[in-house]
Amino acid sequence: MQKKWDLATLAIHGGHKKEQFGALVTPLYQSATFVFDNAQQGGARFAGEEPGYIYTRLGNPTTDELERKMALLEGAESAAACASGMAAVSAALMTHLKAGDHLVASNVVYGCTFALLNTQLTRFGIDVSFVDFTDTLAVEAAVQPNTKLVFCETPVNPHLEVYDLRAIADIAKRNGLVSIVDNTFMTPLLQQPLSMGIDMVVHSATKYLNGHGDVIAGIVCGSKEHIDGLKHDILKDFGGVMSPHDAWLILRGLKTLDVRLTRHCDSAEIIANFLENHPQISQVFYPGLKSHQGHVYLGKQMKRAGGVVAFELNGDMKTAINFVNALSLFTIAVSLGDAESLVQHPASMTHSAYSPEAKEEAGITDNLLRISVGLENVEDLIADIEQAFIKGN
Numbered sequence: 105m106q107k108k109w110d111l112a113t114l115a116i117h118g119g120h121k122k123e124q125f126g127a128l129v130t131p132l133y134q135s136a137t138f139v140f141d142n143a144q145q146g147g148a149r150f151a152g153e154e155p156g157y158i159y160t161r162l163g164n165p166t167t168d169e170l171e172r173k174m175a176l177l178e179g180a181e182s183a184a185a186c187a188s189g190m191a192a193v194s195a196a197l198m199t200h201l202k203a204g205d206h207l208v209a210s211n212v213v214y215g216c217t218f219a220l221l222n223t224q225l226t227r228f229g230i231d232v233s234f235v236d237f238t239d240t241l242a243v244e245a246a247v248q249p250n251t252k253l254v255f256c257e258t259p260v261n262p263h264l265e266v267y268d269l270r271a272i273a274d275i276a277k278r279n280g281l282v283s284i285v286d287n288t289f290m291t292p293l294l295q296q297p298l299s300m301g302i303d304m305v306v307h308s309a310t311k312y313l314n315g316h317g318d319v320i321a322g323i324v325c326g327s328k329e330h331i332d333g334l335k336h337d338i339l340k341d342f343g344g345v346m347s348p349h350d351a352w353l354i355l356r357g358l359k360t361l362d363v364r365l366t367r368h369c370d371s372a373e374i375i376a377n378f379l380e381n382h383p384q385i386s387q388v389f390y391p392g393l394k395s396h397q398g399h400v401y402l403g404k405q406m407k408r409a410g411g412v413v414a415f416e417l418n419g420d421m422k423t424a425i426n427f428v429n430a431l432s433l434f435t436i437a438v439s440l441g442d443a444e445s446l447v448q449h450p451a452s453m454t455h456s457a458y459s460p461e462a463k464e465e466a467g468i469t470d471n472l473l474r475i476s477v478g479l480e481n482v483e484d485l486i487a488d489i490e491q492a493f494i495k496g497n
């Protein structure tokens with residue numbers, strides 16, 4: 105029996121098909137449509153009687169390779185490539201929901217996911233309860249007769265709280281619900297929600313999966329039945345499919361996912377420890393620290409703590425803003441998972457749409473900052489933070 109390949113190996117070789125001219129790298133099939141030999145063949149493809157490509161919104165060889173690879177990495181039967189992380193989140197939700205349905209979601213989610221659930225889906229008669237998912241009893245208590253689905257992400261932005269995926273999967277199973285988890289912050293190399301009983305995984309491939317800050321894309325992984333439904337009912341008609349060029353770039357990015365993540369995690373751990381011991385920092389949020397709520401899940405649910413760190417400076421809004429402006433190696437931008445280290449101020453950027461009360465409840469304080477630790481030399485990053493403390497004061 106062949107040894108089961110490690111995820112680092114699968115990220116390079118998984119899903120690859122031998123290419124007709126022997127090209128090492130999967131070609132980019134940058135074509136909107138595909139030619140039929142004759143009218144009968146076109147008819148047979150539309151009827152599903154003959155396999156083969158028709159039109160790129162319905163399928164494309166480059167995008168297909170990415171889908172096969174991501175399915176292997178997540179341990180899923182199938183995957184669907186989408187135009188953005190939000191296209192993936194919305195397609196996964198719409199596959200299962202219709203007017204009159206209800207879902208239970210974590211009270212902290214990615215900002216646009218919150219808007220989608222709270223503002224857009226309600227326009228179509230879909231109701232949502234937001235619950236603190238660290239309290240699994242509260243999750244189960246929120247289930248109603250018309251509840252169809254549970255949704256969360258973990259670790260969750262920006263304080264990186266961790267939710268118990270096995271417990272959430274159990275609640276979903278007991279109540280006949282579909283469970284969906286946004287795995288963007290971890291990637292399948294650090295966390296595999298399907299292996300813990302979750303039904304569907306969504307990703308913003310914009311972040312670590314691509315890893316180079318040059319693509320907006322998303323992916324959904326799950327059972328063949330769920331993904332076939334998603335492709336046929338949602339992607340085909342709503343149209344949020346991934347461009348083959350983006351799929352090609354993500355295939356390239358995935359080859360280095362394992363080495364990149366190792367570096368992101370190593371450096372984030374060093375920086376989190378450095379910040380925790382720094383007199384100008386009041387609190388650090390990173391699951392790799394013993395002081396963090398999510399630490400108990402390390403090694404059980406998630407292999408490592410990831411590359412995002414949040415922290416509060418001693419001081420106010422002005423202290424935080426001055427510190428951000430004084431950094432020179434950290435770039436001020438609101439993404440994560442790139443080679444470049446990024447810094448952002450949640451209160452005025454990612455969470456600026458929150459009301460003052462919502463900010464208070466979510467702990468989005470004026471002195472809170474979030475960094476995405478990049479691939480630079482970690483001593484250079486620490487030196488940059490040190491000089492910003494001095495210069496920003």
Ligand SMILES: *Cc1c(COP(=O)(O)O)cnc(C)c1O
Pocket residue numbers: 188189190191193214216217257286288289307308309310311320321322
């Ligand atoms: C960025 C992000 C999204 C949205 O992805 P886009 O590719 O920007 O559409 C969704 N969830 C999480 C956790 C994210 O970080």
